[in-house]
Amino acid sequence: MTFRLLSTFAVALLCAPLAASAQGFFGQNTASHSTHGMPAQCDNARFLADQQGLEQSGPTGIDLPEHLCGQVLAVSPRAKRTRSGWHGYFYLSVGQGVSIRIVSDLDQMNAPQWPWVSKGDQIEVQGRYYYDSLRRQGVDWTHHGTGRKWPWAGYVVANGTRYQ
Numbered sequence: 001m002t003f004r005l006l007s008t009f010a011v012a013l014l015c016a017p018l019a020a021s022a023q024g025f026f027g028q029n030t031a032s033h034s035t036h037g038m039p040a041q042c043d044n045a046r047f048l049a050d051q052q053g054l055e056q057s058g059p060t061g062i063d064l065p066e067h068l069c070g071q072v073l074a075v076s077p078r079a080k081r082t083r084s085g086w087h088g089y090f091y092l093s094v095g096q097g098v099s100i101r102i103v104s105d106l107d108q109m110n111a112p113q114w115p116w117v118s119k120g121d122q123i124e125v126q127g128r129y130y131y132d133s134l135r136r137q138g139v140d141w142t143h144h145g146t147g148r149k150w151p152w153a154g155y156v157v158a159n160g161t162r163y164q
Contacts, residue, residue, distance in 0.1 A: 036064060036065065037065060038065040038066075038067060038126065038152045039065075039066075039067040040067070041067060042067050042068055042069035042124060043066075043067055043068075044068055044069065044070065044094045044095050046066070047066045047068055047094055047100075047129065048094065048095065048096060048098060050064050050066070050129060051098070051100075051129075051131070051137070054131040054137075055131075055134065059131055059132055059133060060131070063128045063129060063130050063150070064128070064129045065126075065127075065128065065129070065152050066125075066126070066127060066128070066129040066139055067124075067125070067126045068092060068094055068100070068123075068124070068125045068126075068139065069094075069122075069123065069124045069125075070092045070093045070094045070095070070122075070123060071092070071093045071120060071121070071122060071123070072090050072091070072092060072093075072117050072118065072119050072120060072121045072123055073090075073091045073092065073093050073099050073119065074090065074091045074119060075088075075089075075090040075091075075115050075117055075118060075119060076088065076089040076090065076115070077115060078114070079106055079114040084105070085105060085106070085107035085108070086105075086106040086107050086114075087103055087104060087105055087106060088103075088104040088106055088114040088115060088116075088117075089101060089102065089103055089104070090102050090104075090115075090117050090123075092123055092125065092139075100129075100137070100138060100139055101137070101138035101139070102123075102125055102127070102138065102139050102140075102142060102156070103127075103138050103139065103140035103142065104142050104143070104156060104163070105140070105141075105142070105143045108143035108144065108145055109142070109143045109144070109156075109163050109164060110144070110163065110164060111156075111163040116158060116163065117156075117158045121158050121159050122158075122159060123156060123157065123158055124155075124156070124157040125139055125142055125154070125155075125156050125157075126142070126152065126153075126154045126155050127139040127140055127141045127142040127154040128140055128141035128150060128152075128154070141154045142154040142155060142156050142164075143155075143164055144164040
């Protein structure tokens with residue numbers, strides 16, 4: 001009887017993460033992005049909570065809409081060509097000692113030649129937070145376009161100038 005009770009308890013513990021991932025983060029339904037919509041203004045606290053949730057659960061394949069503000073800590077001086085085009089990269093401080101990589105699709109954005117941000121700049125970003133692993137995470141989709149699976153247009157505001 002004790003073995004059966006322990007087995008049942010073990011199965012319940014193993015299945016709990018699956019049930020939680022079906023529910024989504026923080027009780028959100030992941031079938032629709034609208035339950036975890038794009039914040040109307042900067043919400044670094046929500047981002048930090050989302051990041052912490054993903055660090056605890058691990059990669060889920062779910063991308064989250066985020067609206068962040070902060071100061072540029074570092075800038076990649078040269079744009080890099082990837083399979084999806086030319087991209088510029090910088091790191092944004094979002095508080096509590098946390099920084100996040102911001103990815104700008106330069107082919108899609110109406111912006112001057114890279115780099116158009118500098119260390120110390122005040123930035124506002126709206127985009128898609130992806131979490132592939134602790135070392136592979138960032139905010140992309142910071143351009144004006146939307147897609148079938150991503151309904152929010154992104155942008156970057158650098159020192160009062162909006163790039164999208």
